[in-house]
Amino acid sequence: MNAVTDFIPAAPVVNAAEQRLASYDWSAFAEEMNNFGCATLKGVLNPEECRDLAALYPQEQHFRSHIHMARHGFGKGEYRYFKYPLPDLLGGLRTALWPKLADVANSWNERMGIDQRYPEAHADFLRQCHEAGQTRPTPLLLQYIAGDFNCLHQDLYGDLAFPIQVAFLLSEPGRDFTGGDFVLTEQRPRMQSRAEVVPLDQGDAVAFAVHNRPVQGSRGNYRVNLRHGVSRVRSGQRHTVGIIFHDAK
Template sequence: MNPHATMALSEPLDQSAEARVAAYDWQAISSELNGFGCGVLEKLLSAEECRRISALYTQEQHFRSHIHMARHGFGKGEYRYFKYPLPDLLGGLRTALYPHLADVANQWNGRMGIDERYPAEHAQFLRQCHDAGQTRPTPLLLQYVPGDFNCLHQDLYGDLAFPIQVAILLSEPGEDFTGGEFVLTEQRPRMQSRVEVVPLRQGDAVAFAVHNRPVQGTKGNYRVNLRHGVSRVRSGLRHTVGIIFHDAR
């Protein structure tokens, strides 16, 4: 049982977080992450689960802070950081996703010559964060209305930062909103930046590199720098939940 989770969604889970995460082809997802810096987990959440999580946005008791992006130059839109204990479904997914992504992260650090290795279990990694003074939870719920967008950025938050993040689209493109595509850019040394636009449907998740990832070149591995964002929402209402694996100061 995740010590940082509690049942905040009233309906029972359709399937445990651990079981649904284990059902994916993680070799294929790892290959996508290695090749393009991102990989999609289709239908991680049901439509009903997406609606229930989106409905939490107006319930302030679940959150520790409310951010308006324009005040900080982040773009236009808003988001709320969850507080501990997390909703059970989100806490469970955070715990279940972490070991699969830690394997990729450790491989990346080895290829980039970085000594740091991430522990096998998320609880161990959170203990490291808390020992370093990073105790505030980072999962967040984002809301966009027409004209809103999220500037290209990196979610780091402290000395300890996990290099892969997961975002889950809670709204249905073409029905709930238009525009608002998830965008990932990759800057390679002495080359022009490459852009990846990731098509997502309601309930789909994308795992993506937050900061750096290795790329195999003719003379060995080199690092590329990544940023992510969301293009302008043209109509409707768009909700996304972000699962960040490190805690913040």
């Protein structure tokens, strides 16, 4: 596989993902993203799909690398980066989500005075990434057990970074695990940080700002800095899949 088109899922896969996402209120989604830097999409995946994705974790043929967080000071837990081609479900959702998120991202960049504008098709943005030397896929599958956590961080893998990413909870809270909440923090200039804990059920997705987002102030828009992480898992095992839209160096 050399051409960017080799990394794009087939049209029927994308069409199925687009149909899956068609029922959501994307205007309300954009408003929530603008107000809080994150927004949830309820029930994107069904329980069987969640279990099937989580079951991929020990199957090394699907992944390009395996990271143990403690070795790098990232927290405690582990994750694997998928390799291309992505599983059909993830590839289809990545492509189908792109135009919805690109609209928000373009609005944010305009408000923040950033020249970067994102194309209508995800393939065109991947082409930009690859021309910049960012060719490694970034969607990942994370696994936590009791005592594990993910430190607050930002997923920036090169000069080109799409400002929104999406995480899907694959495990069922209260049955598969306890604790392990998704946490987002926001630092506004000359103010103390604000924390947002996002409750998720199995199959839910949360979209959130990777780095900066605009906030309307009395003198116009200003940038706030965001980081995300996962609080300590108290019991059981928690799996999450993350879709990042820029490739890495």
